[in-house]
Amino acid sequence: MLELKILLIPLFAFIIHFIGTLSYSVRIVGVRTGKIALSFSLFNIFVLFSRTANTFLNPLLSKNVETNIANQNFDNNIWLFRIILLAASLATLAGIFLIPMFQRLFSLAVTSYSEHKSMKRLLLRFFSIDGISDVKRSFVIPNRDNIKLSAKTRKGLIVPFLLNIIIVAILSVGSLSSLYAGYLVPEFRSTANSLHSIVNGLATVLLFLIVDPYLAGMTDDVVSGKIKESIFRKNVVFLSISRFLGTLLAQLLLYPSALIIAQVSKLL
Secondary structure, three states, rough: HHHHHHHHHHHHHHHHHHHHHHHHHHHHHHHHHHHHHHHHHHHHHHHHHHHHHHHHHHHHHHHHHHHHHHOOOOOOOOOHHHHHHHHHHHHHHHHHHHHHHHHHHHHHHHHHHHOOHHHHHHHHHHOHHHHHHHHHOOOOOOOHHHHHOOHHHHHHHHHHHHHHHHHHHHHHHHHHHHHHHHOHHHHHHHHHHHHHHHHHHHHHHHHHHHHHHHHHHHHHHHOOOOHHHHHHHHHHHHHHHHHHHHHHHHHHHHHHHHHHHHHHHHOO
C-alpha cells in the first residue's frame, strides 16, 4: 500500500504541471475564438483536476517524510523529491508538445459551448465517435517556425522569459524543499514546512507583477490588431519552454533551498 502511495506522488505532480503548461494555450484559444472569458471559464474544469491532484500530493509526501523520520530513516530520501521534479519536467515537455493539438480541440469546445450553452452536450461529444475524430484531426506536430523570433520580439521577451524560469523553479521547489528540510532539522520540521508559503508567495508576487501583465497586455494587443496572432503564439511557446527550464533549475535549487529553510527554521 505504501508503494502505491509513493507511485501516486509523481503522478499527481505530472498532472499538476501538465495542466499548468496547457494553461498557456488558453489565451491563444481566447484570441482565436474571440471568447477569452469563456475560454478561461471552461479551462477551470482542468484547473479543478490540477488542484485536486495538489490536494493529495502534499499530504502523501508529508506522510512519507513523517514515516521516515519516525523510523529514523534519514538516508537517500532526496530521490523521491528528484523524481517528483523529473515528473514535472516530463509533464511540461508533454504539455509543450501537445499545445498545438490542445488549442485546436479546446477551440472546438469553446465554439460548441458558445453555440449550444450545454455542458452536457459538450461532454457527450467529447466521449463520442465524433469526439475521437476531433482528436485525430487535431493532432499536429509542433511547428519549428514558432521558435523563430525577430530581434524586436526577442528583446521584449527576454525579461519575462528569464523571470518565468526563476518563478517556476521557486514554485516547483518551494513546498518540496520545505518538506525535505524536515529531514535536516526533524525537531523543527513543522516550522520548516510552514516556510514554503513565504517562498511561494515571493514567486507569486513576481508572477503577478511581471509575467501575467506581459501576457495580458499582449493578448489585448492581438485582439486590437496591434500585433499578429502568430507573434503572440511564439511568445506563448517560449514562455512554455521557460517553464520547462524552470523545472530543471528546480533540481539544482532543491537541496540548497532546503538547507536555507532548515537554518531559518532554527533561527526563528
